[in-house]
Amino acid sequence: MTWPAFAPLLFLSISNVFMTFAWYGQLRFPDRPLWIVVLVSWGIAFLEYCFAVPANRIGHTVYSAAQLKTMQEIITLIVFGIFSVTYLNEAIRWNHMAAFSCLVLAGYFAFAKW
Numbered sequence: 001m002t003w004p005a006f007a008p009l010l011f012l013s014i015s016n017v018f019m020t021f022a023w024y025g026q027l028r029f030p031d032r033p034l035w036i037v038v039l040v041s042w043g044i045a046f047l048e049y050c051f052a053v054p055a056n057r058i059g060h061t062v063y064s065a066a067q068l069k070t071m072q073e074i075i076t077l078i079v080f081g082i083f084s085v086t087y088l089n090e091a092i093r094w095n096h097m098a099a100f101s102c103l104v105l106a107g108y109f110a111f112a113k114w
Contacts, residue, residue, distance in 0.1 A: 008059030012072050015051035016079040018044055024080075027088060070110035073103055 022044035026037040059068050077100045084090045
């Protein structure tokens, strides 16, 4: 696999870890003032952009924008599933897995050579 094909997988995975913490990490701290949570989340989201933008810039030399977006969504669900179970101590149920599977199916359609 060439660097332009691999880089989006790596960088989108890293960016999604940051974005998941930016969006959902604050759920473990419901007692913190909202303005603090927003500022901290914004700072974490900046780091997400530092990986997402290069991922898409490099990846667009190999993949279409639709393929990159589909890849990003699938990576997001994988990262979120791990985060939800390990950080938030929430269970992933069968219906969540069914919904996630539908997005993986979307990946098939986005990447299939028609």
